[in-house]
Amino acid sequence: MIAGVLADLRSRASQADLVRTRDETISVGLSANRDATISIDQSDAVQIRAFANGRLGWAGGDTASVGAVAESALRSAAASDPAEMFFPAPAALPSVITRSPAAAALTVPDLLDLAGSVADRLRRLDRRVETWAERSVGTVDVGSSRGVLASYDVTVVGLGVSVAGGPGPCHLHVASVPPPDGSALESLVAEVEARFDPEPLDLDELPASARVWFKPRAVRGLLAPLLVRHANGWQAGDRGRRATIDPRLSLVDDPLADNRPGSRPVCDDGIPTQRRTLIRDGQPVAGLLDLRTASRLRLPATGHGLRRGFRPPVAQYSNLVLEVSEPGVTDLARVVGDGLLVSEMEVGPAPNPVRGVFRVAVPWCYRIVGGRIVGRIERAVLAGDVGRLLQRVAAIGADAEWLGAVRVPSLVLDGVGVTLR
């Protein structure tokens, strides 16, 4: 199919490329009373780029409409401004595991068993537990008029749990290329239990500024604004002045980590992927560039192009790893002494365009006194600036873990604004 489309475009475009994504996802859900829902989603989509008369256009759609999509790409080029575009030549692809035969073989009953096993472990009289499991099997094909023709198979298995009965929604999930093993299931169950175990506290006040232990899921929440700030600073040529964080921390984008949801040997621009350090020892050292932006800036693309659906081609992180230059601390509660622990946090829309300034309610928050967790705080609101907070790292945990496509440890941060609702 790819060769045919590119051949048809050859007479009307000097260069063209195409990415095709095929996927079948089986999803099962188990309600609190074990009623099951089952669905299958099969998709087959393309995005085509055409470079004609010195102008670059692109369009997307389903593969059944590929002819119309190709015409749209040409119209897009005609409506666009003159641009430079350097399509890559074919190159050898690195090796990375993106598919698991065991995952591909999972059936509806297997997924129901997986979801049911977690539900059984967590069910209590005072809780409503809902679980889901999902298996995705797909193929990504990339081709270009310069001769690139690459393909890789992908599987992802996701397992999630939602528990009602606490101060807020408790949604946790794991995702990986192979099915989760027994230890991953036990960790998921233990994490839910740890959230519910401490009794709620009746507090009238908290210190206005506190030392806070952010567990890995909360650290993942802090990464999002850091990445925006890093990307903005990098694109603005602001290297070295923005997104500086604690020198013990480095941030790496690693598409070549085996068995992770963001793993891939080639990006959607047809460029072989590579591990790339974005922040080294706290200092920004590199950014990501997709082919279009790289061509405009006359820089090499980094192999992070993503072209899916109706979204414009962009540079996209693959798997993010927050690396640490020293051994992590195991007893972080003792490091905190008097402060808070936050299990999960998402930084929502910020009132200031300098991203990372936040003020958010954190339902899964705990009080630490004398180095011990003494109870749960249900009305805590945290505030601060992610950029500044990551310069005030009091301790780094030895508990780094993969959360889907992100691997982060716990961080203990100083000077976090705290109020009670």
Add this chain to the structure above:
Amino acid sequence: MRDLLVQALKSAGGYVELRLRRRWSTAVVFRKQRLEVATEYHAFGGVARCLVPGHGWGAVAFTDPERSALAVIRAHELSLETRPERPIALAPIPIRQVDQADLLLDDPRLVSLAEKRELLEGLTGELLAADRRLVDSRTSYGDSVYETWLATSEGVWLHELRSEASLGALAVAGEDGAQERALESVAVLGGWGSVTGRAPMFREVGERAVARLHAAPVKAGRYPVVFDPRATGALVLQTITNLCRSPSRGIERELLALGTRIGPEALTVGDDPTASGLRTSLALDDEGTPVNHTHLVQNGVVVAHLHTRETAARAAVGPTGHALATSLRSIPAARPTNSYVAKGQGNAASVISEVSLGIYVSDVLGVALEGHQVTLTPASTRMIRNGVLAESVKCAPITADLFTLYGRLDQVGGDFAWDPSAAALHDAGPLRPITTGAPHTRFVDLDIGALYT
């Protein structure tokens, strides 16, 4: 297409529902005066659902219409793989056959991409010309045409063609190291003609961003807060309307119980898919149920929920016609269409005039609901001094408990208006457009925290 659907429906027993939807879209985006996107999109999506008596739902989504019959057969097999504890019933509905696929009067597909680019380029110029302190902008034009076919084994038939168009503007102003932004959007039923003549909107966005540049932060404390109609609509949509959506099987989500007092007598909330002229109004929902105007909260008390056929049967009430899918290939769930707060008494001035010192919130960046915790991030705020609007200020997100918040609702104005901006309900997965409508509202004694800058 009708023959294809009818043949596919015959491939399995039990209840069968087959929805096909085709979408043509255009998008043009400028970052300042640089064209970032000028493109088109062709998508097709189908969903086959089966419910065999005594079993659960089976559903298969696909992107090739030729797979319709295969999808029905597979959905039937999946249905047979589940056997729920309680049998699934579907509330009965009147069987309608609706054909609204006449040629569009204002079809955006007939306008060239170059013309759409030219329109947005001009509007972007208007925005950037508003003030020299505008350092960045992102402007967008979009249009979509949707063609839907829906057929069920009970005899429902829908063939519908509709189009919508939208414009969006984000302005960023900067001076002396400070940066501020302002947003505006319009999304309406119709085509090319419905988004022309919008230059004033783009100029005003630029002016608003500049006006915020030197705004001082609100001093932390407790204030009466007046929300404009758009902010009121967003707040109520993400909180009350959201919590009045009856959850689908397998989705644990809190539902405000019928009879719950959520606010004062002056508060009446509903959802009206029949409102004329709005882009989110409907004839039939995605299960083929004729839509109903539904009062959710009447005089402060929850009186109804939004339902699909299954949730309605479970609750032993009639379906409301709110089974809606968020994307071409997704399964319908109870979702709002045109969420509104009914008007009270008095105009905007009367809501503000009794406030000696307070805050006026116009528009919001976001409303988050975590359990019963509401966090509202204002987009634009001004002080109210001695009953009149005063200087622009910067306001921290407002957090409050849901019941405490609405317990402090003091006045609902009489100046109701539907809001044409592009709104959506925050939910997992793709967002479905929603229209909100509301008057001004006033809340007393809300806690405004310190602003971190």
